[in-house]
Amino acid sequence: MRERKKRQDGLTRRALLKGTVGAAAVTLHGGAPSPQASAAQDARAQSPPGAPSRQGRPPNELGTRSPAEQPKRLPSPTSSRTPLQDLHGTITPSDLHFERHHGGVAVIDRQSYRLLVHGMVDRPMTFTLDDLKRFPAASRICFLECSGNFVRTNGEKTTPQALCGLTSQSEWTGVRLTTILREVGARPQASWFLAEGQDAAQMTRSIPLKDVLEEAMIAYAQNGEALRPEQGYPARLLLPGFEGNSNVKWLRRLELADQPFMTREETSRYTEPLAEGSARQFSLVMDARSIITWPSYPQTVRPGWLEIRGLAWSGRGRIQRVEISTDRGGTWKAAELQGPVLPKAHTRFRLLWRWDGMPTEILSRAIDETGYVQPEWPALQAVRGRRTRYHLNPITGWMVGADGRVLFGIGRVSA
Amino acid sequence: MRNGPQRHRDTEVTKIWRSLCLCVSVACGIAAAAQTPERFGIGQPAPPELIAALDIDVRPDGTGLPPGRGTAREGAQVYARHCAACHGAKGEGGSADSLVGPEPKGMAPFGPAYEQWRSGRPDVSFTIGNYWPYATTIFDYVRRAMPPPAPESLTADETYSVVAWLLAQNGIIGEDTVMSAETLPKVVMPARSRFVRDDRKGGRTIR
Structure with missing residues (x-):
């Protein structure tokens, strides 16, 4: 009894105010509800608020979303956008992470997968996925954003997802680039490296070493599990703060060199013509x-x-x-x-x-x-x-x- | 390619490199738990055949270009067979990018003069002739990614000749100019001098 009294005394207005969050006087006004959502509404309509659920299903192997909560990405022929307006906090669920690729989602065989590291190194080497996982691991929370992330073709009927859904955030885990560079004996003259994907486009970007040395990693996991195929399974380059395209997925090869390679994706694409008549190249960092x-x-x-x-x-x-x-x-x-x-x-x-x-x-x-x-x-x-x-x-x-x-x-x- | 700034960058990388090595050795000295070996002995030596098979990139100085040759005249057939369906009969574009620019020679698709000229033609696009800064990139990209159903299916001669056709269509080389490992890196693209390194660096100035 005394304890309960004390607790009530402690619940002052001041204490409550400290925990105040905005009362939302807002209703959602969207399109027609999905079939699952209306089924859930029917179920609620049939029973009074707070009525206990019937005996539910037993535990199983994979969790699922509530039928009433079904956020979806917004796909186009070349990309799929994160439903920013439906998410809370800062982490993007892995299956809602945006997708952008140049040759479809590559299917890479885990057993035959090798990452080749060569060029200006003392020991050209290959690494299997298991090899990469044996190295000391590092984890990092960061955003990944496509540098073409600004679309307003729907005018005033543009959603956050349509406007800039090509940004997402995950906790990535992998091996630091420096660990791999020590292993192959990178030469001091190396100032750039080429990152190449194993997708149909054999996506390639040149990366300036000094700008990424401290933070770059070869990631094999996202939000606690193996990379998804659309995020580059088995492994991708991760360059925190750099435009998405340079975070090469399905990473097959790193070649160290003393100059950039001038691939199509850093000349014809992903460069910015400027007002005064020049074109900006290797504009890799995403501005605030x-x-x-x-x-x-x-x-x-x-x-x-x-x-x-x-x-x-x-x-x-x-x-x-x-x-x-x-x-x-x-x-x-x-x-x-x-x-x-x-x-x-x-x-x-x-x-x-x-x-x-x-x-x-x-x-x-x-x-x-x-x-x-x-x-x-x-x-x-x-x-x-x-x-x-x-x-x-x-x-x-x-x-x-x-x-x-x-x-x-x-x-x-x-x- | 190696100019002053390039050497400067090398020095900075070397510095970072040395400081990282120093960090490792300091960590080894003061904390047994933080011992990081120079090498872990993980991974396999890369077989030279594998490197040769995967190392398909071509650099601006011509490094990586295979033996072979081709001219625009020969390339016309290759283009018609493998490229025209998506890029248009004359490279004007279709379901895929336009490759041949309608722009006046020497005028890049940006800047004040261009904007003025373009005001009557909203349809103009970035093409090989008006935007691509290196001819070697065309070879690299065609070989690694074109045509989409079967990348790396063209022979070296076919690739050289289709690259020659694209350059000739854009008025950069002649119909019978031979493209090869020797000549392709020497082609000077119209927009080459316009490309500059990123000068954004945070702070108050909008760039």
């Missing part, structure tokens, strides 16, 4: 960026307290601050960052906002530890010109109408 994932199109909100949520990330280090404007960029307020804030990682931000029901536009901008501020679209266009297809990271926003409907702020990033 943020996006509000909620509320976003096609949701509908009601006046009252909302928690604005989103993701921010930078290929140059930690996110230092995320600022949110709820008045079309007039004033900015710092959002709360979910800790720990990791370098080169998706960082979840949240900000409580009391919407008064007036039409407005909500925006987010990321600032990273180098002091870089995510730019407005006109500033980016002024230096890049109008032909750049990669590394577009402008501030984006969502229009909230008087009727509560949320639309993509296309006007901010058009023309």
Whole structure:
């Protein structure tokens, strides 16, 4: 009795406030519910809230998602985009990690798989998957983003997934590149290496050694299990902060050299023509960026307290601050960052906002530890010109109408 | 290819390399638990045949180009048979990229002059003639990835000749200019001088 009394005394308003999270006065407004979702709704309709479940199925080998929760990627002929608006926290479930490949999903035989490391080395060697796993392992949480991650062809009816779903985050495990380079006796003259995939496109990129030496790894696991085929099984290159394309999947070969190889993917592609007439090459680091994932199109909100949520990330280090404007960029307020804030990682931000029901536009901008501020679209266009297809990271926003409907702020990033 | 900045980079890499080795040896000295051997003895020596089979890349200086030869005249047939279905009869593009540019000679597909000229032609695209900085890349890419159903199926002569055809269509070499391991690296592509290294480095400036 006394104990219970004490506990009640301890539950002060102050203590409660410390744990306050935004009460969400929001309803989802999407398309028709999936068959599974409506089945689940029927089931709920048949029994009163809180009624115990019937005896369920026994334990089995693989878990499944709730039939009422079925997030899906958005596929196109060459890529598949992560449903950013449906996710929480910072880790992307492995089966929702984005896909982008140039020759389909390669099927690589585990038994015959070899990673060849040669070129400017004392001992050209091959490694099986088991060999790679025998080396000391390292794990790393980081984002991976395609540098072409900016699509707004649907205008105001653009979802976060359609706009920038080519970014995802995982915990990757593998062997450090330096471990492998010691094993083969990399020569000091080596300043670049070619990474080549075993896919139909035999994808190749030249990587500047000094820029990746401390963090690069050859990853064979993602979120605690073996890589999935679409993420490069049996092994891929992982270069935290670098554009997705350079993180070569189905990694077959590393060749050390003293110059870049000038492959198609670093000349004809993945280069940026600039306004003044030059073309930028080996633009590997992803600049800081943020996006509000909620509320976003096609949701509908009601006046009252909302928690604005989103993701921010930078290929140059930690996110230092995320600022949110709820008045079309007039004033900015710092959002709360979910800790720990990791370098080169998706960082979840949240900000409580009391919407008064007036039409407005909500925006987010990321600032990273180098002091870089995510730019407005006109500033980016002024230096890049109008032909750049990669590394577009402008501030984006969502229009909230008087009727509560949320639309993509296309006007901010058009023309 | 090895110019001043390149050597400078080498030095920096060597420095990082040395400091990593130093870290390893310091760690070995002070903590038994952190002992890292120079080598683990894991992996197998790579057989020279395997290296020869997989090392298909071609560098700008011509390293990796196989023996063989071809001209645009010979390449026309190779192109028609293996490439035209997706890239168009004259390289103008189709379900796959356009390879031959409609741009005036010497004008790259970006920059103020180009934007002005383009205003009346929104359909122009990046092509071999107006954007690719190295002719060796065409050989490398055709050999490793084209045609999509059967990469590496063209012979060296067929590859040289289709590369010659693409260069000739873009007005860069003549119909009968022979492309080979000696001549291909010497071809100067129109957009070559426009390519610059990334100058973004974080901080306040938007680049």
